[in-house]
Amino acid sequence: MKTSPVTRRQFVKTSYTAAGAALLAPVVFPSADSQAASQSKPALLGGKPAVEGPFPEWPMIEPLDEEKFMDALRRKAWCRLYDNITTTFENAWAEKLGVKYCVATVNGTNSLYTALYALDVGPGDEVLIPPYTFVATLNAILQQYALPVFVDTDIQTFQMDPQSMAGKITENTRCVIPVHLGGIVADMDAILANAQKYQIAVIEDACQAHISEWKGRRVGGLGDIGCFSFQSTKILPCGEGGACVTQREDLYDKIHAFHNNGRDRLTGTRKGYLHQGSNLRMTEYQSALLLAQLTRLDAQCRHREENAKYLSELLKEIPGIRPAVQYPQQSKNGYYLYMMHYDKEPFEGLPRARFIEALNKEGVSCYGGYRPLNKEPFLKTLLDSRWYKKLFPPERLKQYWETNECPVNDRLCEEGLFMSHECLMGTRSQIEQIAVAIRRIKAHAKELQA
Ligand SMILES: Cc1ncc(COP(=O)(O)O)c(C=O)c1O
Secondary structure, eight states, rough: OOOOSOOOOHHHHHHHHHHHHHTTTTOOOOOOOHHHHHHSGGGGTTOOOOOOOOOOOOSSSOOHHHHHHHHHHHHHHBBBOOOOOHHHHHHHHHHTTSSSSEESOHHHHHHHHHHHHHHTTTOOOOOOOOOOSSHHHHHHHHHHOOEEEEEEEEETEEEGGGGGGGOOOOOEEEEEEOOOOOGOOOOHHHHHHHHHTTOEEEEETTTTTTTOOOOETTTTTTSSSEEEOOTTTTSSSSSEEEEEEOOOHHHHHHHHHHHHHHTTTTTBBBTTTSSOOOOOOOBBHHHHHHHHHHHHHHHHHHHHHHHHHHHHHHHHSTTEEEEEETTTTEEOOOOEEEEEEEOOOGGGTTOOOHHOOOOOHTTOOEEEOOOGGOOHHHHHHHHHHHHHHHOOHHHOOOOOOOOOOOHHHHHHHHEEEEHHHHHTSSHHHHHHHHHHHHHHHHTTTTHTOO
16 A cells, blocks of 8 residues: 555544545636646556545544453453443444444455344345345355345446345345445435335445435345445544444344354343354454544545545536436435446447556556356356255246346446545545546557557
């Protein structure tokens, strides 16, 4: 990673307010200067990168992080069984989301796994998921030996298409996992209505959507259980970490017990182990770090949201680049990712991979999104295994493969672009330079083909 000449502390002190004030100014772009910059030689062909100075590094470290972390370290009660920092974090995160209960875990993957366990999803059951997500959503289902059934994608929003959901429900469907990808919220009105109609549980995979909101309510608390990740790249990071949140006490009891080797939340082991379980406890120093990071989450999200709005305005003027759309019911976006569509035609047919290479050279961290999860070879291998053959009749598995196509998602996988959230933590000028970089690539698209 590049090192910023401005320290992160200096950046954090000055940039939120400066960007907030600057963003009130009307958008006048491209200026004469930036028009000239847009025509100059792309960095991939030897020109000077359009983005001046690196974007802020992530994760950010401030004195409060060091203080809280070192305090937890010195207390030597590193495991939650001997102190209460993790409980304090759980309460703070639950309050932030407006939910009753939170259990911190080792990571987002195991939060999903725990949620499936708590909702009694097991071998032989079917679970609906989008094919456009990180592989962990799929792996959590496979860990339970359930059948992952893919629902095609709404290409505009990058989210699960609720119109395709009902057709995938069978008598064995127990659960649906909408993934709020990149901070955009899936169409929760339609998904919850379908879930209620067909009596299936809803796990929100909110690993990329901390404090995103749907009609003024934070995600995670909209379905039965919400799952979060606090892995380093996430907008609330502690290295590795996760959480399950819920409004239901019965689920809270099961989640808590499962993450703590099956100890009952209220009786401990006095009556013996009442539950099955694993050890998925978060450490105390991670919780301390999260409590520190939490104090900055709102301001950072506002900064990203303002920059994202500005960038979307600038990109409107560039045919071939189309930002992902949010549903009108979404009232806040934490912006883990800035997602876009790339249409190569207005770029003289420049392949997406080459566009990405050129944009990276301009100083913008960007990549091509996900591959279709429904086509991953390991899925076929597992579903052909003797375990799955024992659990699902041959005619179900045959039909599964016959109906496994998600054509809209295939298209998205070819045209998607992800810009990481560090770019949105930059200054207003850097946001303008991103647009300059794209214009420059467009102006030189023919030469870049070679
Ligand atoms: C959508 C989604 N689900 C689940 C996970 C898994 O989280 P973790 O990496 O904390 O296990 C991630 C992590 O990137 C994710 O993006």
